Amino acid sequence: MVSEHAAKVxxxxxxxxxxxxxxxxxxxxxxRGGGGLVSGLSAVEDKVWVCAALSDGDREAVRRGVSEPxxxxxxxxxxxxxxxxxxxxxxxxxxxxxxxxxxxLEPVFDAEFRRQWASYEAYNxxxxxxxxxxxxxxxxxLVQDYHLTLVPGMLRDLRPDLRIGHFSHTPWAxxxxxxxxxxxxGEQVLRGILGADRAAFLTRRWADAFIGCCxxxxxxxxxxxxxxxxxxxxxxxxxxxxxxxDVDQRMATLREQVGxxxxxxxxxxxxxxxxxxxxxxxxxxxxxEERPEWRERVVHVAFAYPSRQDLAVYRDYTAEVQRVAEDxxxxxxxxxxxxxxxxxxxxxxxxxxxxxxxDVALVxxxxxxxxxxxxxxxxxxDHGCALVLSREAxxxxxxxxxxxxxxxxxxxxxAAALHEALTLDDDERSARTGRLADAATALPPQRWFLDQLDxxxx
Ligand code: F6P
Numbered sequence: 001m002v003s004e005h006a007a008k009v010x011x012x013x014x015x016x017x018x019x020x021x022x023x024x025x026x027x028x029x030x031x032r033g034g035g036g037l038v039s040g041l042s043a044v045e046d047k048v049w050v051c052a053a054l055s056d057g058d059r060e061a062v063r064r065g066v067s068e069p070x071x072x073x074x075x076x077x078x079x080x081x082x083x084x085x086x087x088x089x090x091x092x093x094x095x096x097x098x099x100x101x102x103x104x105l106e107p108v109f110d111a112e113f114r115r116q117w118a119s120y121e122a123y124n125x126x127x128x129x130x131x132x133x134x135x136x137x138x139x140x141x142l143v144q145d146y147h148l149t150l151v152p153g154m155l156r157d158l159r160p161d162l163r164i165g166h167f168s169h170t171p172w173a174x175x176x177x178x179x180x181x182x183x184x185x186g187e188q189v190l191r192g193i194l195g196a197d198r199a200a201f202l203t204r205r206w207a208d209a210f211i212g213c214c215x216x217x218x219x220x221x222x223x224x225x226x227x228x229x230x231x232x233x234x235x236x237x238x239x240x241x242x243x244x245x246d247v248d249q250r251m252a253t254l255r256e257q258v259g260x261x262x263x264x265x266x267x268x269x270x271x272x273x274x275x276x277x278x279x280x281x282x283x284x285x286x287x288x289e290e291r292p293e294w295r296e297r298v299v300h301v302a303f304a305y306p307s308r309q310d311l312a313v314y315r316d317y318t319a320e321v322q323r324v325a326e327d328x329x330x331x332x333x334x335x336x337x338x339x340x341x342x343x344x345x346x347x348x349x350x351x352x353x354x355x356x357x358x359d360v361a362l363v364x365x366x367x368x369x370x371x372x373x374x375x376x377x378x379x380x381x382d383h384g385c386a387l388v389l390s391r392e393a394x395x396x397x398x399x400x401x402x403x404x405x406x407x408x409x410x411x412x413x414x415a416a417a418l419h420e421a422l423t424l425d426d427d428e429r430s431a432r433t434g435r436l437a438d439a440a441t442a443l444p445p446q447r448w449f450l451d452q453l454d455x456x457x458x
Contacts, residue, residue, distance in 0.1 A: 007046065007136075007138075007139065007140070008046045008047065008048070008135070008136050008139045008140075009041075009044045009046065009047045009048075009139070009140050009141075009142070009453065010047070010048050010049075010050065010131055010134055010135055010139055010140070010141040010142070011037070011041060011047065011048075011049045011050070011141075011142045011143075011144065012049075012050045012051070012127050012130075012131055012141065012142070012143045012144060012148055012151060013037065013049075013050075013051055013143075013144035013145060013147070013148070014051065014052050014054075014085060014089070014144075014145070014147040014148065015033070015051060015052075015054060016033075016049055016050075016051025016052070016071055016073060017032060017033050017037075017038050017041075017049055017051070017068070017071060018030050018031065018032055018033065018068050018071055018073075019031050019033065019054065019055065019057065019058060020055070020057035020058050020060065020061040020066065021055070021057040022056070022057050022060060028057060028060060028061050028064070028066055029057075030061075030066075030068070034348075036231045036234075036372070036445045036448065037144065037445075037449075039234055039237065039445040039446065040231075040445040040446055040448055040449030040450075041449060042446065043446035043447075043449055043450050044449075044450075044453070047070050048070055048071075048072055048134045049070060049071050049072070050072045050074065050127060050130050050131055050134065051071065051072075051073055051074070052073070052074050052076055052081060052085075052123070052127075053073050053074060053075045053076065053081075054081075054085075058073060058075075059075050059078070061073065062074075062075040063075065072130060072134060074126050074127065074130055076122075076123055076126050079119075080119045080122050080123055081119075081123060082119075082310075083115070083116040083119030083120065083123075084116070084119045084120040084122070084123035084124075084147070085123075085147065086308075086310050086311060087116035087119070087120075088116050088117060088119070088120040089120070089146055089147040090308055090311060091311065091313075092107065092113070092181075093146040093147075093149070093189070094146065094170065094274075095107065096173045096177065096178060096180060096181060097146065097168075097170045097171050097172055097173045097367075098170065098171060098273070098274040098366060098367045098368075099173060099177050099366070099367060100273055100274060100366070101180065103180075107180060109181075109182050109185075117185065120150070121150060123147075124148055124149070124150035124151050124154060124192070125150075125154055127143075127148055127151050128150075128151050128154035128155040128158060129158070131143075131151070131155055131159075131162075132155060132158040132159045135159060135162055137161050138161055138162065138163065139162055139163070140162070140163045140164075140165070140453055140456050140457060141155065141162050141163065141164050141165065142165045142166075142167060142452060142453070142456070143155075143164065143165065143166045143167070143196065144166075144167050144169065145167070145168060145169050145170065146168065146170055148166075149166070149189045149192045149193050150188065150189070150192035151166075151192070151195075152164045152166050152192060152193055152194070152195035152196035152199075153191055153192040153193075153194070153195025154192070154195070155195065156195040156196075157195075163197055163456050163457060164195065164196040164197055164198075164456075165196055165197065165198045165199075165200060165452060165453075165456045166193045166196040166198075166199045166200070167199075167200045167201075167229075167452065168193075168199070168200070168201050168202070168206060168210070168369070169202065169369045169370075170206075170369045171205075171206050171209070171367050171368065171369055171392075171394065172201065172206040172207070172209040172210045172213070173209060173213070174209050174212065175209070175212045175213045175216045175217070178209075178213045178217075179217075186213075186217060187217060187218065190213055190214055190217060190218055191218070193210075193224075194214065194218075194221060194222050194224045196224055197223075197224065197225065197456060198224065198225045198226070198227055198452075198455060198456050199221075199224055199225075199226055199227070200226070200227040200228065200229055200452055200455075201226075201227070201228055201229075202228070202229070202230055202231060202369045202370045202394045203228060203230060203369075203370070203394040203397045204228050204397065205394070205397065206369065206394065207226050207227070207228050210226065211226060225455075227452070227455055229443065229448050229451055229452055230370065230394070230397070230398055230442075230443055230448075231370055231372070231443065231445065231448045232375060232440055232441050232442050232443040232444050232445070232447075232448065233372060233375040233376045233379050233440045233441050233444070234444055234445050235379050235437075235440075235441040235444065236444075238352070238376055238379050238380050239379065239380070241352060242352040242353075242355065242356055242380045244349070246349040247349045247352045247353050247356070248353075249349075250347070250349050250350040250352075250353035251353040251356060251357060253353075254301065254341075254350070254353055254354060254357060255357070257299075257338070257341055258299045258301070258341070258357075259299070259336065259337065261297075262296075262297055262298060262299050262337075263297060263298045263299075263359040263360070263422055264298070264299055264300075264301050264354075264357055264358055264359050264360070265284065265298060265299070265300045265301070265358075265359070265360040265361075265362055265418060265421075265422070266301045266302075266303075266354045266355065266357070266358035266360070266361050266362070266377070266385075267280060267300075267301070267302050267303065267304075267361070267362040267363070267364075267373075268303040268305075268351045268354060268355070268373050269303070269304055269305065269373065270304075270305050270306075270307035271304040271305060271306060271307050271314065271317060271318045271321060271344070272307050272308070272314070273313065273314065273317055273366075274365050274366050274367055274368060275304075275365050275366075275368075276364045276365050276366045276390070276408050277302065277304050277317075277321050278317070278320055278321055278324055279364065279408065279409070279411055279414070280302070280362050280364050280414070281300070281302070281321070281324045281325055281328060281340065282324065282411045283362075283364075283411045283412075283414035283415045283417075283418060284300045284328065284339075284340070284415070284418065285324075285328050285331075285332075286411055286412060286414075286415035287415040287418050287419060288328070288332050288339065290415060291419055294419075294422070295332060295337075295339075296334060296337045298339075298422065299337075299338065299339065299340070299341055300328075300339060300340045300341070300362075301341045301354050301357075301358075302321075302325065302340060302341065302342045302343075303342075303343045303344075303347075303350070303351055303354065304318065304321050304342065304343070304344050305344065305345070305346040306318070306344065306345075306346065318344065321342070321344075322342065322344065325340040325342040328340050352380060355376060355377045355380040355381060355385075356380055356381060356382045357382070358377055358381060358385045359383075359385060359386065359421075359422065360385065360386045360387075360388060360418060360421040360422055361373070361374070361377040361378075361385050361386070361387050361388065362388050362414075362418065363387065363388065363389050363390060363393060363395070364388065364389075364390045364406055364408045364414060365390050365392060365393050365408060366390075366392060366408050366409075367392045367393075368390070368392065368393040368394055368395070369394050370393070370394035370395055371393040371394060371395045372395075374387060374389055374393060374395040374399055374403075374440075375395055375399070375436075375440035375441075376440070378433045378434075378436035378437040378440055379437045379440055379441060381433055381437075383430070384426070384429040384430035384432075384433040385429070385433055386404060386420075386421035386422070386424045386429050386432070387399065387402070387403040387404065387421075387432075387436060388403065388404045388406060388414070388417045388418060388421050389403035389404070389405055389406070390405075390406055390407075390408040391405050391406065391407060391408075392408055395440075398439045398440070398442070399436055399439055399440065401435075402432040402435045402436045402439070403432075403436070404417045404420050404421050404424075405417075
């Protein structure tokens with residue numbers, strides 16, 4: 001553990017670093033999560049992570065007083081949390097920032113929306129109150145993401161002495177799209193974040209979009225400073241973890257499933273509507289259709305892990321991914337070649353195995369705050385990997401020069417990019433992979449977190 005900062009640091013996010021599941025005997029099983037924030041926060045010693053109870057197991061843990069040191073889980077009323085998380089955060093704010101609405105019919109801002117918005121306010125208030133209680137005088141508080149946009153403003157009112165930062169892990173919508181939100185709600189979101197001393201983003205593009213919204217709607221950003229911190233891949237962890245025995249085992253299985261001498265196009269995503277998995281499959285189908293020489297010579301390894309399955313639109317999307325993959329296999333598959341190898345069950349070791357094997361990585365989101373898969377594959381790749389990358393991913397800003405860049409809506413162009421990636425000369429591919437890995441690891445999670453803290457305190 002690096003302990004460069006002695007003073008207490010508070011972090012707030014909807015999902016915390018630990019979750020609980022009841023065992024048959026009534027005791028609680030706890031599971032630690034991963035990700036950039038968990039690893040970034042390991043850089044500081046004296047910290048409190050305030051998060052929400054997300055499941056019945058989590059709520060039970062709070063009621064029994066079970067917790068991990070440095071974690072405070074809030075037992076917010078389940079229906080308030082559902083309205084705030086599923087209703088507002090994931091069905092409205094996520095849709096706005098990723099520009100996902102089919103606007104002839106959606107969104108509809110009616111009485112039901114207002115009811116859910118009141119829950120979003122109550123949920124944000126619960127966080128602000130807990131943070132106000134936990135913070136020492138002058139503590140730094142780092143509030144995460146679109147779930148908690150109102151917290152900085154609320155906390156500022158309760159504790160003017162604190163240093164408050166807000167970090168957005170998503171894109172930020174351009175002003176014309178942001179204005180889909182009812183005017184008073186849009187203003188409330190912007191003013192909520194501007195309650196922070198500093199608002200930070202993953203790329204310059206999202207920071208500029210936020211500044212654009214503040215300028216057009218409020219006339220400026222007030223005294224709030226704006227920052228950019230492009231979270232990078234955790235090279236040390238990934239290189240070590242990807243050579244453990246379970247990953248080697250999964251590589252052997254994958255190699256067998258792919259078949260000797262075949263190339264692989266790998267994608268690994270949470271099955272979010274913004275990840276564009278279905279168009280990726282259509283592009284692969286177009287490749288097989290238009291360039292039959294690839295039939296039997298390539299396999300699309302697609303891992304589409306479950307996400308937000310409480311929302312019907314996510315369940316439908318997962319079903320569509322499965323339907324299109326099955327259709328491609330039924331149309332083109334042969335006795336010993338399965339064109340698409342789709343897995344929808346989460347397995348981190350298998351993801352790393354696929355990263356190591358990949359000849360081509362397909363990262364084609366409609367819009368994405370960063371996309372760490374694009375950064376992780378070049379770091380882990382055994383023999384060099386060509387990256388097909390959407391220009392709408394935050395990672396494009398840092399990786400665009402050495403990737404084969406696509407417009408994520410253009411299926412034909414994506415098919416052509418896949419062909420280009422599959423035929424990239426070996427030397428060129430490995431030179432690009434080296435440069436991609438360097439760019440991808442420029443700001444590892446601990447540095448990313450400490451930079452934010454320094455900038456907030458500075
Ligand atoms: O990818 C953006 C992001 O906000 C992450 O920062 C966060 O971990 C995730 O989405 C939230 O996902 P979930 O709804 O599964 O908690």
